[in-house]
Amino acid sequence: MTFNIETERLILRELRPTDLNGMFELDSNPEVHKYLGNKPVKTIEESQKILDSVFKQYKERGIGRFAAIEKHTGNFIGWSGIRLNTEYNMNGHTTYYDVGYRFIPKYWGKGYATESGKASVNYAFNVLKLPELYATTHLENEASHRALLKIGMKYVEDFYFEEEQLNLRWYKIESP
Template sequence: MKFHIETERLILRELRLTDLEGMFELDSDPEVHRFLGNKPIKTKEESQIIIEKVLGQYEEYGIGRWAVIEKNTGTFMGWSGIKFNTDYNMNGFEQYYDVGYRLIKRFWGKGYATESGKAAVDYAFNILNLPELFATTEIGNQGSHNALLKIGLKYIDDFYFEEQQLNLRWYKIENK
């Protein structure tokens, strides 16, 4: 499945097996995983499994996270986009679409999460015609909290995610 969305500074496209090095840099960084349960990956094989899982989501659901590419340099920055969640119950929801992002640390604090997230919400509502999107952050992740609010999501409540033993915040945006 092919995706290609351009924003002012970014290209959002389907993840590819050739993104392996960038995905490993992203998910092996303990700082990136500080608010994700502190479980950074250790091997490139784990990165490949993650990419293959996303490729499977494209086939099964027609959507999955996208690679975030810096438009000026072609540099892999991380991922962003929409995911159809079916893996576990999250705050009472067993199947739902969420918007999310994860960026390599050197790209933090520059508005890329917000920029890519707004493009993802636009795609979800105007292309997929979804009625609503959700998102989560760990309670202490103020940067992600701020980005979700700038994207247009509304903070709903806090909850404890038993499966990964995380205290999370729950957000929602509705298609108007």
């Protein structure tokens, strides 16, 4: 799977094996995992497994998270994008497309979640022709909540995700 989405400040492209160190920097940071169950990875091998899982999603489902690259530096700043969830039941849904993002903390507060999220929603509806998208965020993650609203997601309800023992918010957006 190869693609390239450009926004004003970002390039969203497929994740690659060369993104391994960036993925480790992202997912080994406890601050990043504050609202994700507090389970940061401890080894680069764990990050490799995450990358391998995304590569498998690309092959089997035709979609998976996108690497987010800052245009003016060329730096890997995290990931954003669409994926097809079939792994677990999330708020009564077992097969659905969701939009999400995760960034290295030094790139927080710059509007990258909103910018990449809008591009991802556009891609979902105009390229993939999906009828709807979902998203979740931790109940206490106000920054993510605001970003999801800015990309057009509609808050639906709060729910408890038993698998990870998290209180989450559920969002939905339908194709125009």
